[in-house]
Amino acid sequence: MAAEYLKFVDVTKCDGCRACMVACKNWNDLPPEYEEFQGSVQSHEKLTAHTWNILTFNEQETANGGFEWLFRHQSCLHCNQAGCEKACPEDAISHTKFGSVVIDSDKCVGCGYCVQGCQFDVISLATYKDKQGKEYRKAQKCTLCTDRLEEGLQPACVTACHTDCLIYDEREAVLSEANNRLAKIKDRFPNANIYNPEGINGTTTVYLLADKPSVYGLPENPKVALSQVVWKDYAQPLGKAMLGATTMAVIGAVISNSIVKAKNGDKGVDHHE
Amino acid sequence: MSKGSPKMVKRFSKPIIFVHWLNAAAFFVLYLSALPMYTEYFDWLYAVFGGPAGARLVHRIAAVFFVLPVVIILFADPKSFFHWIKQTVTWRKHDFEFFKEFPKEFFGFHAKVPKQDFYNAGEKVNSILTILTAAMLIISGFVMWFPQYFPRGVVMWAYPIHNIGLGLSAAVVIGHVYLSIGHPASKASFRGITKGDVPEEYAKAHHGRWYDELKEAEKKNNKRIG
Numbered sequence: 001m002a003a004e005y006l007k008f009v010d011v012t013k014c015d016g017c018r019a020c021m022v023a024c025k026n027w028n029d030l031p032p033e034y035e036e037f038q039g040s041v042q043s044h045e046k047l048t049a050h051t052w053n054i055l056t057f058n059e060q061e062t063a064n065g066g067f068e069w070l071f072r073h074q075s076c077l078h079c080n081q082a083g084c085e086k087a088c089p090e091d092a093i094s095h096t097k098f099g100s101v102v103i104d105s106d107k108c109v110g111c112g113y114c115v116q117g118c119q120f121d122v123i124s125l126a127t128y129k130d131k132q133g134k135e136y137r138k139a140q141k142c143t144l145c146t147d148r149l150e151e152g153l154q155p156a157c158v159t160a161c162h163t164d165c166l167i168y169d170e171r172e173a174v175l176s177e178a179n180n181r182l183a184k185i186k187d188r189f190p191n192a193n194i195y196n197p198e199g200i201n202g203t204t205t206v207y208l209l210a211d212k213p214s215v216y217g218l219p220e221n222p223k224v225a226l227s228q229v230v231w232k233d234y235a236q237p238l239g240k241a242m243l244g245a246t247t248m249a250v251i252g253a254v255i256s257n258s259i260v261k262a263k264n265g266d267k268g269v270d271h272h273e
Numbered sequence: 274m275s276k277g278s279p280k281m282v283k284r285f286s287k288p289i290i291f292v293h294w295l296n297a298a299a300f301f302v303l304y305l306s307a308l309p310m311y312t313e314y315f316d317w318l319y320a321v322f323g324g325p326a327g328a329r330l331v332h333r334i335a336a337v338f339f340v341l342p343v344v345i346i347l348f349a350d351p352k353s354f355f356h357w358i359k360q361t362v363t364w365r366k367h368d369f370e371f372f373k374e375f376p377k378e379f380f381g382f383h384a385k386v387p388k389q390d391f392y393n394a395g396e397k398v399n400s401i402l403t404i405l406t407a408a409m410l411i412i413s414g415f416v417m418w419f420p421q422y423f424p425r426g427v428v429m430w431a432y433p434i435h436n437i438g439l440g441l442s443a444a445v446v447i448g449h450v451y452l453s454i455g456h457p458a459s460k461a462s463f464r465g466i467t468k469g470d471v472p473e474e475y476a477k478a479h480h481g482r483w484y485d486e487l488k489e490a491e492k493k494n495n496k497r498i499g
Contacts (some may be wrong), residue, residue: 087432107309110323116420116428136326160408207312227426231433239311239440245442250451257381 023160049126078204087117098145110137388481409438
């Protein structure tokens with residue numbers, strides 16, 4: 001499913017202001033998370049169930065020995081073949097018409113399979129307490145502000161971005177802009193590339209990266225995991241079918257035994273008796 | 274079968290019977306606490322366990338009791354345990370021939386089943402599948418319980434393996450339960466795993482080779498006494 005609109009992240013335009021982080025917390029009503037100083041200007045180490053986007057500050061040495069930061073607005077990529085969706089045994093994760101990958105929290109049981117299934121370490125479990133004080137868990141992550149999209153608005157992070165590093169626009173417009181930008185920055189960033197991995201049928205958030213994906217901690221060539229294909233496409237339907245088949249055989253045996261018994265009187269049921 | 278009280282022969286020891294039922298009970302608790310996650314038709318079972326978190330806790334407690342029988346039997350009656358393992362991996366002509374006749378017997382028709390061992394070929398298949406699926410379930414379950422100690426790729430494989438193990442074992446159990454308490458021709462065997470003995474006639478009819486062994490041993494004993 002290819003979305004008609006894409007979110008575009010041109011990391012070379014980012015100035016590290018973190019307005020996108022604040023806008024996300026604000027719109028999604030997410031609590032602040034205080035973390036120890038990590039030895040870097042980066043505010044939070046990684047995405048959590050309550051922090052759906054962060055700016056990563058990669059410290060790099062330039063070719064002439066200088067210093068520069070590689071910024072990246074990190075949040076859910078909304079993969080078209082989403083590992084979290086495939087991992088979910090409850091079918092609680094699905095694609096919307098906007099191409100965003102969302103969690104139905106009524107269906108989510110907090111098993112955490114999706115946490116293992118996501119190749120980008122985006123999704124994680126939040127722990128809540130119900131009225132009786134009992135704890136329960138729900139998977140949480142960026143929704144691409146699907147609730148805003150439904151109202152014709154743009155994602156909160158995009159509206160907050162003052163450098164146009166974040167853009168939400170029509171698919172073709174985004175992709176051609178990405179190519180234009182790539183051509184323009186190639187001189188300064190020879191390793192620059194457009195990150196829209198084919199192995200997972202592309203993503204609804206497309207990146208223009210200044211360096212190789214691995215420099216940003218992204219998989220170079222993410223693919224749908226074989227274990228997930230085996231599970232979702234074969235093991236689950238086959239397992240359900242097999243249970244049905246065995247049950248049918250037993251029901252068949254009960255019926256056929258009673259028919260044979262009725263025909264032969266009590267003889268012939270057991271050749272030994 | 275003769276009228277009145279038929280002559281009985283001993284089949285399973287007390288420890289074997291105990292661990293069989295401990296394993297069976299654990300299996301059903303594991304099955305029930307996993308079922309709502311396996312298929313949406315049983316989502317209502319979550320309520321029985323006090324929500325998904327409760328089901329997960331029950332599943333983990335039952336998992337311990339699922340593994341425990343192997344440990345117990347290794348201390349309580351290793352002889353019977355290794356006899357079972359040895360029989361399970363011993364396959365001769367009469368074992369293979371069993372399957373030509375078995376479908377007839379299963380559906381209630383007249384069948385000429387060749388003389389079988391202490392465990393007939395069907396029970397051997399059941400044993401193999403039980404051991405195999407238990408291994409799949411226990412190993413993958415351990416990985417899923419402690420994912421922080423395993424690489425992501427391994428954890429991701431644990432899910433389908435656990436899932437396939439469940440599907441296979443549930444199918445095996447349905448067949449196993451039916452053949453022990455539901456099917457008219459093998460109902461007598463149920464007493465073997467409850468009281469521990471079976472009618473001699475049953476042993477002769479269903480486990481001919483075992484019956485012959487019993488008779489052989491009896492003869493030797495008599496000779497010794499005589």
